[in-house]
Amino acid sequence: MFDILIKKGMVFDGTGAPPVKADIGIKGDLIIAVGDLDDSNAVDVINASGLSVAPGFIDAHTHDDASLIIRPDMEAKLSQGVTTVICGNCGISGAPYNLTCEPSGLLRLVFKSEDFVAKDFKSYMAKVEEAKPSVNSAFFTGHTTLRMNAMGKNLNRAATKKEIDVMKEELELALCQGSIGLSTGLFYEPANAAPTAEIVELAKVLESYGGIYATHMRDEADFVVESVEEAIKIGSEAKVPIIISHHKCQGQHNHGKSIVTLEAMAKARKTQSIAVDIYPYAASSTVLNEVSVLRAEKTIVTWSDPYPEVSGRDLKSIAAEFGVSKLDAMKKLLPGGAIYFMMDEGDIERIMTSNNAMIGSDGLPEDSHPHPRLWGTFPRVLGHYARDRQVMPMHDAVNRMTGLSAKNFHLAGRGVLKPGFFADVTIFNHDTIIDLATFERPKQKSLGIEQVIVNGKTAWIGGKCVGAGQGRVLKRRVGEK
């Protein structure tokens, strides 16, 4: 007798193996049996005939840190079949938050107020657990946050030996309290003033804890190749696995450079562990900044504090209305955010199907007019890239959002449909699954996600959140290497 029995679905087990028709038996929060369970019964029998059954999707790159607390039903994620979100990316984490300066623009964007941060990960994770989100979460410790704790107001420089020691101590405590590793956002102020050696020193702390290093690299445009080399060097010198976040090549004259970056990674993989994540769109999104405005073919403003009414509009038309240049218009709109069109489909498909590439949305959930990746990433990869464009088989695409991600982030018991694993399950319709979120109307639920189970309980069905706060904080396990 199971609690839930999912019958006659095409089962993608998350390992990258082709699907097989099978039943899945769930008891409590665990998968108990997979196979022909025709003679079994359950409290809740789900007929999945004609549907696909996969492990719940793991969003490899998010900024959902505060959203887990602000909107714990996590509709943007559950509606895509996502059951676990990786947070604390791009150098920005809500703990340990002991700032000795004003918070940076990106920190402010992710964490709207001091209600959603905490002095250490123990109290931060307790806050998340108290909010009872419906999806699981795991957390990186942000290098930018550590810098703003340790370095006072003058951040436009390398950290001193003493300051690095303070950051190391905070990072070590964070790892002991369950953070999964260190993230950097070397593109952004104030992290861009950090030399490679500063990051290597910090990353060395990770080794004995089995921590991971994830990086929003120093440059994703003219110096993208050099930036990949820097990440590889950091991983190699600190002896830690690296994850290159939202890998892309920005700017028309850099299109195609993914051939070179992926080759460099392949070569380095002979002696070290390297993964990447990617979102399936040719436009990026972050705070308004001069470099990106100059580089993009088109810029859509997503939010602006002084001019909230321009949200969703093209910067070019705003500039015309103001009667100034695009750059001057941008300066008037600060602080603000934008979507930048500057990537190439060839690079996207090449990176997405490359060795050890995972799917991550990088959505900014508190943005008033977010990039559509926040609501559409996973159904878009499955429906548009795997089924319609056939850039990879469906079971390969599923692997890149389940088993592969669980392996790279050391999420024990997740990402695979096998007895003994946690019952995070997404049931989807192979024929109809597709994203509906667009750049014009980004807050749209996708089609084809039929039912989502998190830790053995249904969290999404009939196009609605029905979760009872069953998501868990996934802590780096003590002693785990």
Ligand SMILES: [Zn+2]
């Ligand atoms: Zn980033």
